[in-house]
Amino acid sequence: MSNTAMVKKYRNDFLREVEEKVEEGDWVRMCMQCGVCAGSCPLGDAWEHPPQEIFMMIRAGKREEVLGSDSMWMCTSCYNCIVRCPRELPITHIMHGLANYAHRLGLAPKANPTRRFAKIFWDNIATSGRVNELKLSLGLYFMDGFGNGIKKALAMKDVGLGLLKTGRLDPMGLFKAGGIKDKSGLQKALKKAREIEDTRKGY
C-alpha cells in the first residue's frame, strides 16, 4: 500500500465527525477506558456496548456499528456515570447526542422503542407546548397497530383509571386544543433553534 493509502486507512474520520457533529462529542477523546460508567449503569446487561466501549469504537472508526447500535438508546438519564466518571465526561449527554445524531442521519435502528417514543413525545410537545398525556399514551399504545394498542391499553387500564381519579389525566384531552397561548411563537423559536444548531454543526 502506498503511504497515502495507509494514512487514509488509519486516519480516523469518525472520531473527528463525532467531535464536530455530536452534542458534547468533543469529550470522547478524554475517556481513559476505566470502565466505571459501564459498571455503574443500572441497565447493565441491557446494553450491547457500554459507554466506554462505544467511545473506544468511535476512536477505532467503527461508524456503522456505533450509529446503528441501539445501545445509546438504552440510557435512562440516571446520571450515575456522570457522577462517577473520573474525568467528568458528560456521558449521559454524549449518549443522547449520539442517539440524536444517528436519528438525524436516518441510521438509528428503526424499531427501537425509545427512539419511537422520543419522536411521539417530541411531536406532541412541539405542536402545543404542553404534553398531552392522553394523546401521548394513545400514540404510544397504537404505534404497533390497532390490535396491539387495544391490548396495551387494557393492560394499563388500572393505571389509567388511577390517573383519571386523581385528575392527572384529562379524559377530554383528545378533543381539546389545549396547550400554550402562543403556539406559533413557540414553533418559530424551535425553528430558529434548529437553524442555529444546524449552522453550528454544519448540517
Place this chain on the structure above:
Amino acid sequence: MTDVVATNQTILVVGGGISGMTAAIESAECGKDVILVERNPSLGGRVSQLYRYFPKLCKPSCGQEINQRRIMAHPRVRVLTMTEVDKIEGEAGNYSVTLKTAPRYVNEKCTACGDCAEAISAEVDDPHNFNMKKHKAAYLPTNMAAPQRYVLDPSIIGTEDAEKARAACKYDAIDLDMQEESLSLNVGAVIWATGFKPYDAAKIQPYGYDRFDNVVTNMEFERMMDPFGPTGGKLLRPSDGKEAKKIAFIQCAGSRDRNHLKHCSRFCCMASLKQTTYLTEAYGDDDDASATIYYIDIRAIDRFEDFYQKVKDDKKVSFIKSKVANITQDRESKNPILHGVNTEGYHRYDDEYDLVVLAVGMDPEVKADEIGCKVAANTSGFIDAHADDAGCGIFGAGCATDALDVNRAVQNSTAASLKAIQVINKTAGAEA
C-alpha cells in the same frame, strides 16, 4: 527551651518525616545550623507506619535508624518535637518565625523504662495505628521513637492517673506543670517538609469505607502486618477477627479522579504490588490465599517494572483491568462484594472477598497556600516547586511538594537543602 539559638544563618526545617530528616541532615553536614520541628512526639513521619518498603522490602527501621542517629548526634541540628509553626513572616534571608510547643509532661530525664505506663489504667486512641488500637495514656509513640521518650496524654492531666505516673517514675522525669510554650526565632531559610495525609477514603461514597467493616485503606493494611500493630501482625478482618485470605486491592481510590484528587499519587500501584507479597509472608503457599488488583493501568514508575513483573509471576496474584464501580456488603458474612465491568472483554463482575484494601492516594498535609510568604500551590494544593520563587526562601521538600515515594522524596529533599544553603550563603556574603 530558652537555649534555642538561631540567626539568619539558620535553616528551619518543618516536618520530621523522611524528607525533613534528610533535608536537616544534608544541611547540617554541609555546615549549616538547623532547627528541625516536628508536630508529633517522635520523628519518622509516615514511613514509620509502614511494615516494609519497596523496592527492597526492608523494614522502615532500617533506613530510619541511621537517619535518626545521624540527626540526634549532629551538633548542628536541634530537634523540637510536638512543635508547630504558628506564624512565619519575612523574606529570603530574614524570616521571623513563631513556634508553638505542646506540653509533653515528660522531660529529658526519661529513660523509656515504661514504669509510668505500667502504673496507670487510662487508655486513649493510638493515632500511629489509625485508632484501630488503644494504648496507655502514658506511652512511647512507637518502638522506634526518636527521641526515646514517653508522652503523657493531656486528657489525664489533673487525674489520679497523672499522679500515679509521676509517683512511678524513678528518674523524676514527669513534670505535670509543663505548659504550652511559644518561641520566636530568626532564620534565613525554611524547608517545608510536612508531607502528606492519606486521602479521606470515606469521601469515595460508592466504596463504603465508612459503612463496611472489611473495607480498609492501604495505610491500615500496613499497620495490620506490623507485629506491634492492632492485629499483632496478622491479617485479621475488622468485622469478625477471622483471617482474611481472599483480598482485593482497588487502585486509584481517589487518585486520577477529578471528583477527588486530580493527580496520580504514583506510589500506590507499587504499594499494592508490595502488599501482595505480604500475603505470601502471612500464608506461605496456602492455596486459599489470593490477591486481586483492580486497576486502570499499572504505573510501576521508573525502575520498578521488574518488581511488577515479579508480582505478575506470582500465582496468587491476578489483575483485573477495571475501575470498580461500587462495593456492597453481604449481610451475613460481611464480605464486601465488588461490582463493575472488566474492560478487557467487557465482562460484568460481582466478586466477593474477605477484605478489600483501598489504595488511597496522597493529599498534602498542609495546603501550600496556607503557608503564606509567597509559597505557590500547584493544582492539587502541594507546594509548586517550579513556580517563580524569586525572593522566596521557603522551599518545599518531599511529599509536601508532590505525591512521591521515599526514593523521590529523599532526592527532592536534598535539592531543597541545596536551595536553602544558597540562600544562607548569599545572606552571609551580603553581610560580609
